[in-house]
Amino acid sequence: YYRPDEHSPTETWPAMIAAVTDLDGRITGAHRTWLDPRRRDKAPIDTPRRAMGDLLGNAVRFGIDSEVMAAGEGIETVLSLRQVLPDMPMLAALSAAHLAAVLFPDTLRRLYIVRDNDPAGDGARDSLIERANAAGIEAIVISPSLGDFNEDLRSLGLDALRMEARLQVAPQDVARFTALAA
Known part of the structure; x- marks a missing residue:
């Protein structure tokens, strides 16, 4: 699900979702890249990539x-x-x-x-x-x-x-x- 902002309706796009982990393999966050199902590219939206969680130092x-x-x-x-x-x-x-x-x-x-x-x-x-x-x-x-x-x-x-x-x-x-x- 993708929502441009808190006041906009929720949209549905395919997405690549990846776990962000620390050196011990613990999940500290997630990264999402929304995709365009008609092309081999990111979705045509304002922010096709978003990450959340404890990212600094992790990957x-x-x-x-x-x-x-x-x-x-x-x-x-x-x-x-x-x-x-x-x-x-x-x-x-x-x-x-x-x-x-x-x-x-x-x-x-x-x-x-x-x-x-x-x-x-x-x-x-x-x-x-x-x-x-x-x-x-x-x-x-x-x-x-x-x-x-x-x-x-x-x-x-x-x-x-x-x-x-x-x-x-x-x-x-x-x-x-x-x-x-x-």
Whole structure:
């Protein structure tokens, strides 16, 4: 259900709903993205994305935390990159501000920062690099060709995204986390 404001009638839209969890796997919030059933895109409404709960430091997680993982802003961005790095644990922090403040698992040794190509993404990248380095975690930035990796996937295609990832990820991680290793 979607309601633009408290005075508007409730509308029904399909939605992608994701749990926001802390480092122990406890659900701390939820994120909703309403979808347009006629197109492969977000619903044509004022706020197609909404999150609630305890979000700061927490994230939507894909895979189990390990010594190597990737962290990005949006769910679509992270899931797009996961198309070519399917075995790498990833998390979506839901905004640039939340990405900059994401909490690190104790096991983390290398963090891929999946940045959006905008000023907010630059700020999140810089903050996360500083925090990771202070914690003894190697930080590697992965940058899209366009605005974000979802835009790259949709506009440039899977093969282009695969090449982008292959060129920016450490060679040992390409072999470990993709199906490209021969």
